[in-house]
Amino acid sequence: MSTITINKIKIPPGKNQHIEANVGSLASGTKINLHIHVYRAKKPGPVMLVTGGVHGDEVNGIEIVRRATEENYFEDLIQGTIIAIPIVNVYGFNNFSRDTPDGKDVNRSFPGSLNGSLSSRVARSLTKEILPIIDLGLDFHTGGAARYNYPQVRYTPFHKKSKELALAFGAPFTIASTPLLKSWRKVAMSKDTPILVFEGGESKRYDGLTIQKGLEGLKRTMQSLGMIKGKMKKLKTIEIKKMTWQRASEPGMFRWTQKSGDKVQEGEQIGIINDPYGHYERIILARKTGYIVGHNNAPVVSLGDPLFHIGFDWNE
Numbered sequence: 001m002s003t004i005t006i007n008k009i010k011i012p013p014g015k016n017q018h019i020e021a022n023v024g025s026l027a028s029g030t031k032i033n034l035h036i037h038v039y040r041a042k043k044p045g046p047v048m049l050v051t052g053g054v055h056g057d058e059v060n061g062i063e064i065v066r067r068a069t070e071e072n073y074f075e076d077l078i079q080g081t082i083i084a085i086p087i088v089n090v091y092g093f094n095n096f097s098r099d100t101p102d103g104k105d106v107n108r109s110f111p112g113s114l115n116g117s118l119s120s121r122v123a124r125s126l127t128k129e130i131l132p133i134i135d136l137g138l139d140f141h142t143g144g145a146a147r148y149n150y151p152q153v154r155y156t157p158f159h160k161k162s163k164e165l166a167l168a169f170g171a172p173f174t175i176a177s178t179p180l181l182k183s184w185r186k187v188a189m190s191k192d193t194p195i196l197v198f199e200g201g202e203s204k205r206y207d208g209l210t211i212q213k214g215l216e217g218l219k220r221t222m223q224s225l226g227m228i229k230g231k232m233k234k235l236k237t238i239e240i241k242k243m244t245w246q247r248a249s250e251p252g253m254f255r256w257t258q259k260s261g262d263k264v265q266e267g268e269q270i271g272i273i274n275d276p277y278g279h280y281e282r283i284i285l286a287r288k289t290g291y292i293v294g295h296n297n298a299p300v301v302s303l304g305d306p307l308f309h310i311g312f313d314w315n316e
């Protein structure tokens with residue numbers, strides 16, 4: 001692709017550019033800007049978007065993009081273009097929140113609208129300004145509050161390019177999952193643009209393993225596309241085809257005895273729930289044989305709370 005234009009700024013091949021694009025302002029009048037780093041090789045090639053912080057409190061995703069930028073992952077591109085946005089939901093980041101201040105989720109607001117909520121406006125910037133110029137994207141997320149995810153990549157099932165990309169990334173788990181309605185992945189898919197979602201750790205908490213696996217996957221993907229030199233070792237990934245949540249059958253104090261990344265057998269002990277008064281103890285047994293891809297770190301759980309996310313149909 002020749003010259004690309006973002007936020008009315010023209011960026012020719014061979015040039016790097018830092019762009020601040022206004023996406024609105026707070027009630028105080030403080031302007032909210034997206035920081036967009038653009039890196040372009042002279043030689044044409046894939047245009048890849050790298051995003052973090054679509055959910056403002058998902059710090060591992062933000063840290064992965066920040067560190068890749070700081071450590072010059074994108075400075076010496078052989079071919080193609082990288083567009084890196086460390087924080088998409090700047091509002092949520094400032095409030096330590098997944099959502100924007102009006103309670104909306106950016107990743108349920110696509111394609112977005114210029115007259116819509118804060119989330120909708122942020123979503124529109126990506127849909128209008130970025131989606132038309134990219135060939136693919138890596139979107140770095142983090143698990144929920146107290147819900148730990150083992151480092152994993154999610155791709156759109158039955159879409160060949162998405163699966164190839166997911167396998168090139170090489171996260172510990174590669175999961176086929178249908179994109180949610182009004183999500184970034186879904187809207188991009190309508191233009192046949194594959195977006196991989198990386199997940200790892202839990203929100204508001206750094207996780208070293210997740211950051212390391214995210215950075216390695218990013219590098220491996222760029223190498224597989226011929227954007228940077230070198231060839232990293234292919235990582236053994238476990239392909240998960242089906243997952244189920246095992247939930248709390250009673251409320252109480254919860255401790256896991258098996259955790260994310262562990263392989264468990266049906267009927268094996270994976271956790272314990274006690275009442276807080278020392279009257280009873282319930283042993284939690286795995287309902288399926290498979291891999292734990294996510295678990296709950298909350299010490300107190302209610303009836304029906306998700307405890308373990310188990311991938312039970314897999315290839316390795």
Ligand SMILES: [Zn+2]
Pocket residue numbers: 054055058141142
């Ligand atoms: Zn997220």
